[in-house]
Amino acid sequence: MAEHIMGIEIGSSNIKIIEVSKKAATLTVHKFSVINTPADCINNGVISNVQAIKKVIAQELSERKYRARKVVSVIQSNGIIIRNAVMGKQPEKLIKELLEVKTEEYLPLERGQYQIDFKIIRQFEEDGVEKYELLLVAAPNSVVLPVANLLKSLKLAPIMLTIPSEAFSNVFGSQRRLVYEAAPN
Secondary structure: OOOEEEEEEEOOOEEEEEEEEEEOOEEEEEEEEEEEOOOOOEEOOEEOOHHHHHHHHHHHHHHOOOOOOEEEEEOOOOOOEEEEEEEEOOOHHHHHHHHHHOHHHHOOOOHHHEEEEEEEEEEEEEOOEEEEEEEEEEEEHHHHHHHHHHHHHOOOEEEEEEOHHHHHHHHHOOOOEEEEOOOOO
């Protein structure tokens, strides 16, 4: 049986929850919900009232009997910085270390205030040198940490925090079919 994974996106007006599984090339949607975000709890992706958000999500998970415990959470904020960068081909561990040590060379930010990650978009050769094109994403701690704490308080296991454009490809790779299983009420 395929493992179920939950997706949660907390917006300023709506909270979207989805439970999916993947078997071969088929992504099956088992449940989904769109609920109202409590007033004045989100400002530009920053959760200001974790308890109010927790209450409405917990109620929805219980009432609809969501069973997945592993969660991918989609974060959004105009404070998230996304950049493309080119770097000589090297192991991913070394790329991560370079981003830690030389953050300012790649991203205009104060390192301790952001969570930084990358994705290798493509490998190419330029003037006989192997290089990587990277997608760099820096999310403010003020957006990331409240979401992580919220998921923990709901007894959910975050497997990834991601941005909208990367959500499905990060978790499942490319899929060919999407199926929705309507459960009897």
